[in-house]
Amino acid sequence: xxxxxxxxxxxLEQLTAGQINLILDTAVPLxxxxxxxxxxxxxxxxxxxxxLFFEASxxxxxxxxxxxxxxxxxxxxxxxxxxxVSKGETLVDTARNLEAMRIDMVVIRHPAxxxxxxxxxxxxxxxxxxxxGTHEHPTQGLLDLLTLRDHFGALAGKRxxxxxxxxxxxxxxxxxxxxxxLGVEVAVCGPRSLLPNAIEDMGVKVFDRIEAAIEWADxxxxxxxxxxxxxxxxxxxxxxxxxxxxxxxxxxxxxxxxVLILHPGPMNxxxxxxxxxxxxxxxxxxxxxTNGVAIRMAxxxxxxxxxxxxxxxxxxxx
Ligand code: CP
Numbered sequence: 665x666x667x668x669x670x671x672x673x674x675x676l677e678q679l680t681a682g683q684i685n686l687i688l689d690t691a692v693p694l695x696x697x698x699x700x701x702x703x704x705x706x707x708x709x710x711x712x713x714x715x716l717f718f719e720a721s722x723x724x725x726x727x728x729x730x731x732x733x734x735x736x737x738x739x740x741x742x743x744x745x746x747x748x749v750s751k752g753e754t755l756v757d758t759a760r761n762l763e764a765m766r767i768d769m770v771v772i773r774h775p776a777x778x779x780x781x782x783x784x785x786x787x788x789x790x791x792x793x794x795x796x797g798t799h800e801h802p803t804q805g806l807l808d809l810l811t812l813r814d815h816f817g818a819l820a821g822k823r824x825x826x827x828x829x830x831x832x833x834x835x836x837x838x839x840x841x842x843x844x845x846l847g848v849e850v851a852v853c854g855p856r857s858l859l860p861n862a863i864e865d866m867g868v869k870v871f872d873r874i875e876a877a878i879e880w881a882d883x884x885x886x887x888x889x890x891x892x893x894x895x896x897x898x899x900x901x902x903x904x905x906x907x908x909x910x911x912x913x914x915x916x917x918x919x920x921x922x923v924l925i926l927h928p929g930p931m932n933x934x935x936x937x938x939x940x941x942x943x944x945x946x947x948x949x950x951x952x953x954t955n956g957v958a959i960r961m962a963x964x965x966x967x968x969x970x971x972x973x974x975x976x977x978x979x980x981x982x
Contacts, residue, residue, distance in 0.1 A: 667969045672784040672791040675800035676841040684842055688810050691962035694945070697734055698957055707965060708737035714762050718744045718755075719796070721773055723929055723953055724794050724803070728771050731960035740767075755779060757785045767812045767981065772796070777834075790967045798832050798893070804928050805838025808960040809846065811952045812883060814925055820847030825877045826868075827911060828887035828936045830860045832894070835928045836887060840866050853877035854909060857898045858889075874909050878916060883924035886911050886937045902935050912938045922946055929953070 669683055676684065697705055709880055713732050717725050725741070743759070744750055752767035760769060769790040772780050777797030784791035795801040809819070816822050829854045830836045843850045844867050852863055864870060871877040873978055878884065889905065899905045906912075916923055925937075925947045933939045939951045943951060 667967055669963070671967075672780070672793075673802055673963055674781050674784060674791070675804050675962045676805045676845070677800065679802075679841075679845070681845045681847075682846060684806070684809065687806055687959065687962050687966060688813060689807075690893060690966060691810055691828055691958040693964070694862075694961045695958040697961070698730075698954070703734050705734065705735060706736050706802055707748065707970070708732065708735040708968060712767045712770065713739050713771065713964070714767050715739060715741045715794075716758070716770055716772045716774075717741070718749065718772070718774045718779075718861065719795070721794070723800075723956060724806055727953070727956040728792075728794060728960050731964055734957070735961055735964060737769075737964070739895075756786050759783055759789075761850070763787055763799065769964065777879070792963060795834055795941045797834065798837075799834050800838045800841075801834040801928075802838050802842075803956070803963060804835050805842040806963070807952055807956045808839055808885060808926055808928070809842050810847075810955045810959055811926060811948050814951065814955070815948060816882070816977060817956050819843075819957040820953045821849070822881055823849045823851070824885060825851040825871065825881040825882045826885050826887060827853045827855050827874065827877060829858045829889045830854055830863065830887065831860050831898075831900075832890040833887045835885075839885060840868055844868075851877060851880065854887075855899060855905075865884055874911065875915060875918070878911075878914060878919045878923060881923055882921070883926060884911060885928070886931075887928070888930060889936055892933075894939050900930075906935050906938075910934075910936060910938060911941050913940045913944065916941060916944075916946070919960045924948060929973045 676775035767789055771792045771794050773794040774796050777799035779796045780791055780793035787859055813819055826836045840850055853874055927949050
């Protein structure tokens, strides 16, 4: 049987709108599993999945692990500290040794852009990109799409602005690919030092002022300032950044409509987003986290060769 997504999930750039909608549609019935007292179905029983996290993560790592366990897969977590990577073993040697122990899938987060594809081309197991450098974070893009779709229903014609540190953001790239494929109007807003050159070539509008972005948008996806990836000189100071580009309650109150607020996390409260916005009535930040488990269940399910017609059967108890 041909898996509907192919062998790997490396980014949303490679997916069609049909494949993206298939993942979103598959995730919807899977959400209910996490609401049960016994959160377990037998769908991936017998499958072995390795989570290779070579960079810090809370949401992605834990939600992949929940998704795997809720579908009855056997899981192993590997971090660079404590593994032979810390002794200089290469990524491919690590993965090949894991394959020699007969695994089925690898979920990888890595600081180098392209690491997931590099691995996918060299091993037979399915590879899922859980964030590679500044390239893509496809399951984050998908959970953002699902959260927007839950709120708005049809997405085509809606306006979403990605705000802040677009330059260093793999979340921004996955969102731009996914949103534009589904017919959403996309914009970015931030200081020019934090916007990639020729970002307009990706089909997005550019705002230099947050007030103008808020006036235009139905939803803002507020991006974390990735201070760990900045050498120096991108912004004058955090206080200045918040003063000019911060998403604040005062700015949102001047908007012509209610603006939905997303943030992929972790947040720098009081820098790119104020606490009363992050915790306010238009925030769906924790809905994003909840949807992350269902999206990752759907991706694991589809990559393992299951068809959407089996989604209902997947809901059966273990
Ligand atoms: N959104 C996201 O990728 O968060 P983590 O880095 O905590 O996984």
